[in-house]
Amino acid sequence: FLAGLVVSESEFDSHVLAGIIPLRDVFATLFFVSLGMLIEPTVLLENFLQIGALVAVLVVGKTVIIGAGLLTAGVDHRTATLSALVMAQIGEFSFVLAGVGLAETIIDGEQYGLILEVALGSILLSPLLLRLGPLLVGVAALLPGVARQEASQIMPELGAEVVGRHVVICGFGRVGMVLGESLDRRGLRYTVIDINPAIVRELQARGIRAYYGDAGSDALLLRAGVDRARTIAVTVADMVAARAAIRHARNLNPVIDVITRARIEAEVELLRGVGADEVVQPEFEAGLEFVRHVLRRQGVSARETTALLSHRRASYYQLAEASDRFGEDPPP
Incomplete structure (x- = not known):
């Protein structure tokens, strides 16, 4: 672990990572094979209801605790929800702790088997949770105080300048940056919404109206003046965020011109369905x-x-x- 931290900060990190990736796949295979060998089907059948209840309590509890902690720390609801879902399963280190507990007779063999069954259940449940991510993000947005909290965290006030007939750029990565530079050369006004606070601070230092947060937030889009904008360019690659941003922008400004991007062909029609005028x-x-x-x-x-x-x-x-x-x- 410490060696990895040291290497990650050196100029050799990419070379080392390329050599380790095949080993990572081998060890991942060994991990799941060994986990399957430790599972006792009789324990699973005899304690099916108990295991199911423990998995539910574990997953829901970790999701709520992690999500609430991230929201309290000021993270936007979308990032907080998806991060909580990713971390809801039992981590690999729990097997080490369970093994130590068994060796030190802190837990018996039956409890050890129960821990393994619950861990397996949480791992198998993770893909389903991630598929439900967009739905749960929408649920999290309805929680009391979430919209108000995110609106209050929009970085910092830039005065009461009236913005209109401008361009709103959602996501200032490589695509958004190229668009912004072209607009700068033509002297055209634009505002930026980005989830990276470092990018937002840099743009604000250059005098560009930039806001931190999730582009799918209607409060944030309003602050960026989407209701008075001529065009919104949704350059983020995340389909969940892109669809939310397009839907809110279309509701706030029915005549706004919407251009966005699609990773694959199947996404083109989906993005048009929520209101995109042009999809690249x-x-x-x-x-x-x-x-x-x-x-x-x-x-x-x-x-x-x-x-x-x-x-x-x-x-x-x-x-x-x-x-x-x-x-x-x-x-x-």
């Missing part, structure tokens, strides 16, 4: 750029290349407007 799929757009480069090098005319790309883009996104961006009609 980065991998597909990268593929089109490869096509453009290769065709031009093979002697295909610029007009024919542009028409082909426009037609391919329109077919992929199922939007006739896709070809309008290039001033060409798609070929029949």
Whole structure:
């Protein structure tokens, strides 16, 4: 553990990690195989109700305690809820403690077996909890005081400047940064919402209106002036946050232009369904750029290349407007 901490701060961390990844997979396999060998089916059958009750108490208790602690510490409700769900299962170190307890006769063999069964139950339940994450995030947003707390934590006041017909950028990562730089060059106004406080502080130091928090918060979107904005660019890759931000933005400003990104093709229609006007799929757009480069090098005319790309883009996104961006009609 200490060696890992030291290596992580050195310039060799990526090289060491690349060599360790195969071993990680081997040890993960050994862990689950050994866990399965320790499970006694008779104990599971004889104590099924007791084990189920203990798993429920454990998972719910850890989720509530961790989530409440993170909310109290000022973390937004989405991050707090998802983090609590990830940490709701029994950790691997509990097996070490249980083994020590058995060796020191603090617990007997039956209790040790019960601990293993409960641990296995919590591990098996984790994927289901993560699938329910978006639903539970919505439930957490309804808790008393959550919206008020997050609204009060929006970093810091920048005065009463009236913002209107501007661009709201949700997520200032690589995509958001490119967009922001282009808007800066044109002298166009924009506000930023980002979950990284360091990015928010840096933008505020540059005089850019930036707010810390989850873009899916309607209170935060209002503070960013989405009700008066002309365009909102949702650049975050997280589908849960993106859909929430689009839905709230559309409710607060029905005529706002919404552009967002999709990781895979299946997400394109989902994002349109919640109100996105245009959805960009980065991998597909990268593929089109490869096509453009290769065709031009093979002697295909610029007009024919542009028409082909426009037609391919329109077919992929199922939007006739896709070809309008290039001033060409798609070929029949």
